[in-house]
Amino acid sequence: MAHVINSNCINCDVCVEECGPRAIFPGPEIYVIDPAVCNDCRDSSDFPECVEVCPVDCILPAGKVSTPINIEVLKEQGKERLRLEEARKPGPVIAKIEQPFGVSPPIVHCPICGQAAIIVEDHVALTNPCPHLAFIFVGEVGEFEYRSPDFMARTTDQVGEATTITDEDDEGDYDDDDIFLTVDNFPELLRKAGYDNSFLALEITYSGMACGPIGSTDIYGYDYALIESDDGQG
Numbered sequence: 001m002a003h004v005i006n007s008n009c010i011n012c013d014v015c016v017e018e019c020g021p022r023a024i025f026p027g028p029e030i031y032v033i034d035p036a037v038c039n040d041c042r043d044s045s046d047f048p049e050c051v052e053v054c055p056v057d058c059i060l061p062a063g064k065v066s067t068p069i070n071i072e073v074l075k076e077q078g079k080e081r082l083r084l085e086e087a088r089k090p091g092p093v094i095a096k097i098e099q100p101f102g103v104s105p106p107i108v109h110c111p112i113c114g115q116a117a118i119i120v121e122d123h124v125a126l127t128n129p130c131p132h133l134a135f136i137f138v139g140e141v142g143e144f145e146y147r148s149p150d151f152m153a154r155t156t157d158q159v160g161e162a163t164t165i166t167d168e169d170d171e172g173d174y175d176d177d178d179i180f181l182t183v184d185n186f187p188e189l190l191r192k193a194g195y196d197n198s199f200l201a202l203e204i205t206y207s208g209m210a211c212g213p214i215g216s217t218d219i220y221g222y223d224y225a226l227i228e229s230d231d232g233q234g
């Protein structure tokens with residue numbers, strides 16, 4: 001007989017994992033049950049598992065709701081809906097600070113806990129990460145000075161994909177598989193890593209004279225979502 005989901009569905013997603021035969025999928029507007037796959041949980045339970053967990057009681061035995069459906073079309077429309085929803089999510093916040101020519105870059109302090117990201121000892125700059133610091137990127141060399149374990153785990157695949165150096169950029173200084181980031185890569189990199197607007201990237205641009213005018217942009221990434229896990233209170 002199969003079960004069906006009616007229009008009261010709030011897209012909470014909790015029923016999907018409960019369905020052993022994997023009959024439930026996101027449709028173009030709400031979740032949908034494939035009637036060819038749903039077996040009413042006859043082989044696993046005395047009751048329909050999805051019905052038990054649905055917070056709005058919108059899953060009903062078929063026959064109570066009329067649903068002429070084309071499953072393959074609905075699955076494609078559902079994928080497109082999820083893709084659009086993902087694209088509309090607010091992305092990381094990037095704050096840009098431009099130092100006047102010849103003024104040294106500031107030592108950045110965490111906007112959450114106040115700890116300096118870098119300390120200088122005996123004229124040597126050392127990273128000094130607090131729990132909220134996700135990364136320090138040094139534009140002059142196009143590399144990370146620091147990456148937190150969480151940031152590493154989220155970006156390992158993407159760093160290679162987004163930033164493997166191209167032949168045009170390579171003037172012989174790099175091997176074929178060297179990774180070289182540019183400042184422009186960051187919005188996409190952070191979004192793909194799953195960071196939303198609880199992530200702050202401080203982009204600091206500075207310039208001065210050496211053998212001629214030189215400029216660089218460093219980026220410090222801070223994850224405000226980690227405030228919750230720090231004190232356990234949310």
Ligand code: SF4
Nearest residue numbers: 019038039041048050
């Ligand atoms: S009744 Fe059982 S098999 Fe059918 S959709 Fe719900 S959980 Fe899946």
Ligand code: SF4
Nearest residue numbers: 009010012013015054
């Ligand atoms: S549990 Fe109910 S409201 Fe949530 S997605 Fe499934 S059918 Fe929709």
